Amino acid sequence: MSSKKKLRSLLYVTLAGYGTFSAISIYKGDEKFYKNYVMPVIHLLDAERAHNFAVLASKYRLFPKTRYEDPELLKVKIFGKEFSNPxxxxxxxxxDGKAILGLRDIGFGFVEVGSVTPxxxxxxxxxxxxxxxxDYAVINRYGFNSEGHSEVLKRIENVRQDAQESNIIGVNLGKNKSSTDPINDYIEGIIKFGPLADYLVINISSPNTPGLRNMQHKEQLKKLLAVLIETRNNLPLKEKPPLLLKLAPDLSYAEKKDxxxxxxxxxxxxxxxxISNTTVERPDSLKSVETKNETGGLSGEPLKDMSTRMIADMSKxxxxxxxxxxxxxxxxxDAYEKIKAGASLVQLYTALVYEGPPIVAKVKKELVELLSKDGYSNVCQAVGKGNK
Structure with a gap:
């Protein structure tokens, strides 16, 4: 065999071996393999294309189903529902509600869709x-890009009809940028998604829709919530969906008190x-000089302590x-700190950008270890215990 053919054969064997190793690592949800190999390759795409790729992969359920089984210790009963994990x-x-089942596959205890505009x-x-x-962070200024109520509603209806297992779905409601009646946008969302959602979120805290955060001001908020709660209460449903409010982290203590x-x-x-949405603040500690001054909301590691402090404040x-x-x-x-500050459930997103699907099982496993070490038999027992 010539040297050229030997080299080619060696290349094929090497590629085949690497391909097999990669497939096994992905199937097993190997955290280091995803973080060190898979995610850097995905990061060759620009951030929005990578996001779209991840949604598409989740839509078609291409990520292997998690092998981690949620223990009883992680079960949470809240909002009239039982969450398999927090x-x-x-x-x-x-x-737009395209990836609900794929996200459930990788271990999330609940999925929040949106923000959805009318x-x-x-x-x-x-x-x-x-x-x-x-900085292990992301800045976005998407600005409520949405396919609208009708399209998202159809997808959630399909999930409810076809799913073999229960899926806890929250729907995050936003307003259209050109809306002349923002309150009515939220009313429409409550009426449309109320019969299908396990909870509804009033999002008035995104920094990427002009004027939206002004609705957090005391008098505007009072008017908004009174109307929306009345709308929810008047839904012709035996079980009314819980109504949640999403807040910005950039509020002063006086504004939080209001x-x-x-x-x-x-x-x-x-x-x-x-608690909370993304922040418009830019901490001095940010190292990513080329992107840190982009307009938009900052999420990820730099937001962690700010949101945890706000959880403690608003809980009290x-x-x-x-x-x-x-x-x-x-x-x-990180999850445990928020729970001890007063959170009954937690959410993540930016960590998924950097570590891929294995991050979900990793957080849950580590949380179980911490809860067990401190003598808790259920995660609910730890809520607010660090906020005395």
């Missing part, structure tokens, strides 16, 4: 998503909070209103 995917990943809209111009690799004062009024008392100010904690979670320790 770790969900945050809104913003599956904006009418389809393209969102802001591209480029609008940026990785901050040195919001709590509104929430503590009976007619404005939502069923829970999601509202007298223990249920909270879903989100912002910078990439380990069981």
């Amino acid at each position: 770790v969900g995917i945050a809104a913003g990943f599956d904006k 009418e389809p809209q393209p969102g802001n111009e591209q480029p609008r998503v940026f990785r901050l690799l040195k 919001i709590a004062d509104v929430l503590n009024q009976k007619k404005c008392r939502v069923d829970g909070l999601i 100010l509202t007298g223990g209103l249920p909270i879903i904690g989100v912002g910078g979670i990439s380990s069981g320790q």
Whole structure:
């Protein structure tokens, strides 16, 4: 055999061996393999294309189903539902309800779809998503790109009809950029998704829709919540969907107190909070010089402590209103800190960008170890225990 043929044969054997090793590693959900090999290859795509690829792969359920079985210790009963584990995917990943079952496959205890706007809209111009690799963070200014209520509703209906197992689905509601009646946009969302959603989220905290965050101001918020809660209460349903409010992390303590004062009024008392959305702040610690000054909301590691502090503040100010904690979670320790601050459930998203599907099982395993070490028999026992 000539040297050329030997070299070619060696190349084929090497490629075949690498391919087999890769397939086994992906099937097993090998954390290091994903983090060190798979994700860097995906990062050769620009951030939005990589996001679209991940949604497509989840839509067609190409990621292997997790082999991790949720223990009893992780079960959470809240909002009238039983969650197999407290770790969900945050809104913003599956904006149009295409990937619900694929996300369930990789181990999320619940999936939040959206933000969904009444009418389809393209969102802001591209480029609008940026990785901050040195900071384990992302900046996005998507601007509620959405296929609209009708398309997303059809997909959720299909999941409800075809799924062989229960899927807890939250729907995050937004307003159209050109809307002249923002409150009505949320009313439409409650009426349309109320019969199908396990919970509904009023998102008035995205930094990427002009004027949206102004709805967090005391008087505007009071008017908004009173109308939306009345709308929910009037739904012709035996079980009314819980209504949650998603807040920005950039609020002063006085603004947090104003919001709590509104929430503590009976007619404005939502069923829970999601804390928090992305931040417009840019900490001095950011190292990704080439992208850190892009306009948009910052998520990931730099948001972690800010969101955890806000969870603690709002839990105290509202007298223990249920909270879903989100912002910078990439380990069981991160999740545990938010739970001890007052969160009953947690969500992640940015860590998925950097570590891929194995991050879900990793967070759950580490959380179980921490809970067990501290003597808890169920995760609910730890809620708020660090916020005394």
